[in-house]
Amino acid sequence: xxxxxxxxxxxxxxxxxxxxxxxxxxxxxxxxxxxxxxxxxxxxxxxxxxxxxxxxxxxxxxxxxxxxxxxxxxxxxxxxxxxxxxxxxxxxxxxxxxxxxxxxxxxxxxxxxxxxxxxxxxxxxxxxxxxxxxxxxxxxxxxxxxxxxxxxxxxxxxxxxxxxxxxxxxxxxxxxxxxxxxxxxxxxxxxxxxxxxxxxxxxxxxxxxxxxxxxxxxxxxxxxxxxxxxxxxxxxxxxxxx
Numbered sequence: 237x238x239x240x241x242x243x244x245x246x247x248x249x250x251x252x253x254x255x256x257x258x259x260x261x262x263x264x265x266x267x268x269x270x271x272x273x274x275x276x277x278x279x280x281x282x283x284x285x286x287x288x289x290x291x292x293x294x295x296x297x298x299x300x301x302x303x304x305x306x307x308x309x310x311x312x313x314x315x316x317x318x319x320x321x322x323x324x325x326x327x328x329x330x331x332x333x334x335x336x337x338x339x340x341x342x343x344x345x346x347x348x349x350x351x352x353x354x355x356x357x358x359x360x361x362x363x364x365x366x367x368x369x370x371x372x373x374x375x376x377x378x379x380x381x382x383x384x385x386x387x388x389x390x391x392x393x394x395x396x397x398x399x400x401x402x403x404x405x406x407x408x409x410x411x412x413x414x415x416x417x418x419x420x421x422x423x424x425x426x427x428x429x430x431x432x433x434x435x436x437x438x439x440x441x442x443x444x445x446x447x448x449x450x451x452x453x454x455x456x457x458x459x460x461x462x463x464x465x466x467x468x469x470x471x472x473x474x475x476x477x478x
Contacts, residue, residue, distance in 0.1 A: 239265040242433040252437040254299070259329035262300050268424035270369065271417070271468045276399045277303060279466060279473055280366060281310045287477075289393045291319070291363025296354050296386075297370025298323030301334030301347070308343040318346040324357055325349070355382055359389035368399040372444050383457035387478060396459065396476035401444045403470065413469045447472065 239261040252258075258265070266273050284307055295303050304321050311318045325331050331349050338347045350357065354370070355378050365386055371379060386396055404410035421431055445453075447464055451474070454462040459476035466473040 237261045242430040249436045251441050254327035256329045277306050284310045293321040293364045295323045296367040298325050299330045301337045321347045323349045364395045366397045387458035390478040394478045399473040
């Protein structure tokens with residue numbers, strides 16, 4: 237379904253939620269709202285082929301299960317056994333679609349889903365952990381503890397791949413980059429009203445930080461080996477290795 241959540245004029249704009257209305261159009265929403273969404277999945281696929289050393293794989297904030305589906309297909313193409321994977325998300329509508337998607341691809345024996353808060357869920361020892369465009373919705377004061385839990389859950393040599401929206405260090409540059417990002421949304425068919433209303437809905441729930449702040453937070457959690465490995469304007473991807 238096409239994303240038209242903010243297409244009509246709203247008399248009151250509530251904080252953004254991953255509810256049924258959003259879940260029903262989420263795959264279209266991310267394709268049209270997140271630059272290089274497919275490229276991030278290619279990076280994850282590359283890491284599965286070249287750097288993954290075995291063990292369980294987690295996707296925190298798994299939404300509709302697309303990332304886990306892609307990983308499953310990567311291992312099938314390599315003619316290797318698909319590892320055990322688990323997607324965790326707080327949104328029931330998202331998880332319903334994730335389960336249906338995974339089942340339709342015959343991966344339900346390898347991929348399970350848990351409805352839980354990321355701050356409260358217990359993580360088993362694992363070989364890879366993915367968190368795409370999720371940490372930005374976690375309250376700032378809760379992020380250090382969550383990242384430390386992620387680090388502790390990884391086996392030595394384990395991988396943490398995290399994609400996030402960011403803000404630039406220089407305010408004037410950030411303003412320019414933000415305008416260029418809105419140009420991207422316009423090219424993908426979003427109207428000025430849709431862009432404006434979604435921006436307002438996200439203001440109180442999404443808190444991106446600068447790359448320097450993010451790397452410092454990763455290092456404080458234990459990731460001495462961490463780098464930004466991809467960036468497009470105000471979206472980027474980090475890799476941490478335990």
